Amino acid sequence: MALLFIITLLSLTGTMVASVSSITSCDAPLSNTTCTQANCTQPPCTMLCGQTTPYDSCEQQCDDSTCSAMKCDASGRCLQSCSRGTCQYMTCDANSCFQNCNRATCGVMKCVKEANNASYCEQAGGAEMICESETCRQTCSGNCSLTCTSSVKRCTQDCINGGICSFKCEAEQCKLNCEGNCTEIMPSTTKIPDVSASYTSGNSTAKSSGGRLQLTASVGLGLMFAAVAFM
Numbered sequence: 001m002a003l004l005f006i007i008t009l010l011s012l013t014g015t016m017v018a019s020v021s022s023i024t025s026c027d028a029p030l031s032n033t034t035c036t037q038a039n040c041t042q043p044p045c046t047m048l049c050g051q052t053t054p055y056d057s058c059e060q061q062c063d064d065s066t067c068s069a070m071k072c073d074a075s076g077r078c079l080q081s082c083s084r085g086t087c088q089y090m091t092c093d094a095n096s097c098f099q100n101c102n103r104a105t106c107g108v109m110k111c112v113k114e115a116n117n118a119s120y121c122e123q124a125g126g127a128e129m130i131c132e133s134e135t136c137r138q139t140c141s142g143n144c145s146l147t148c149t150s151s152v153k154r155c156t157q158d159c160i161n162g163g164i165c166s167f168k169c170e171a172e173q174c175k176l177n178c179e180g181n182c183t184e185i186m187p188s189t190t191k192i193p194d195v196s197a198s199y200t201s202g203n204s205t206a207k208s209s210g211g212r213l214q215l216t217a218s219v220g221l222g223l224m225f226a227a228v229a230f231m
Contacts, residue, residue, distance in 0.1 A: 037061065044068035044088075049078070058094075062087050062104075072097070082106055092121065097133065101125030111136070113151050131155065140165065142180055157182075 026035040026049075033056040037047045043066040049058035050073035058072045059079045066086045072078035074094040080087055082104040090099050090109045099109045101124060111121035113132035121133040129138045129146045135154045138146040142163015148155035152171035159165035162180040169176075170187055 033057065035059070040065040040067060047071070050074045060087075080109075095119050097121040099123045099126055099129075136171070148174070 026037065035049050035053075035055045035057075036059045037045065037049075038059075038061045040062055045060075045062070045065070045067045047058070047060040047067070047070045049055055049060075049071070051071070055074050056076040057078070058070075058074050059081065060067060060070045061081050061083075062085045063081075063083045064085050067080070067082065067088065069089040070078075070080045070087070070091070072080075072090070072092045072094060076094060077096045077098070078090075078092045078094040079098045079100070080090045081100050081102075083102045084104055086105045087099070087101065088107040090097075091112065092110070093112050097109075097111045097120065099106060099122070104125070106123075106126035108128045108130065109121075109123045109126055110130045111133045113134075119134040121129075121131045121135070122137045122139075123129040124139045126138070126140065127144050129136070129144075130149075131147065132149045132151045134152065136146070136148050136152055137156045137158070138144065139158040139160065140163060141161040142159065142165065144159070144163070145166035145168070146155070146157045147168045148171040150170040152169075154173045154175075155169045155171035156175045156177070157165060157167045158177045159167075159182050160177075160179050164180055165176075165178065165182045166185065167174075167176045167182060168185040168187075174184075176182055176184055
């Protein structure tokens with residue numbers, strides 16, 4: 001009987017440990033409107049904030065640990081703070097979205113646009129940012145990419161310390177501040193931005209997805225017909 005009790009107790013304990021490692025809760029519920037995950041003791045940690053209970057702000061602090069994902073739906077602010085750790089993915093639908101990577105490894109940050117949320121999105125030190133917000137900004141020291149969709153009004157990438165950056169912008173206003181080697185990918189339907197306002201320094205290369213190829217083909221056909229007529 002005692003042996004059966006011990007086996008049952010160990011089984012329940014194992015289930016509880018597995019649940020803690022996979023289910024996210026608020027470590028510091030300061031109020032009914034704030035949810036904070038501050039201690040990732042059993043990595044990787046995932047934070048799902050605002051999925052069932054509405055919150056004004058959500059914060060995930062991943063210090064010296066590994067956070068696999070943060071999915072945040074909040075009326076106010078979402079923050080993923082990664083210091084000397086690893087933050088693999090963040091998706092945000094809030095009025096303000098921030099991902100701050102301090103001596104850390106950060107993967108993808110995506111700001112979605114739903115209803116009236118997602119008006120400002122900023123990534124500092126991350127590798128990739130996909131933004132549908134009203135205003136988007138990415139600051140990195142290299143090996144990063146920023147994609148702004150057509151729903152964006154203002155899109156800015158600051159590529160500092162001589163890094164290699166990729167910038168794809170379909171926004172109304174596109175600005176690339178480059179101190180390294182930057183590549184700007186401009187869809188054929190996007191207005192070409194003011195070069196003086198877009199590139200402050202560094203080596204920048206602009207690429208189009210279709211317009212330049214069509215122009216080259218038209219010129220080539222014109223020259224061919226002219227040569228045939230002359231003969």
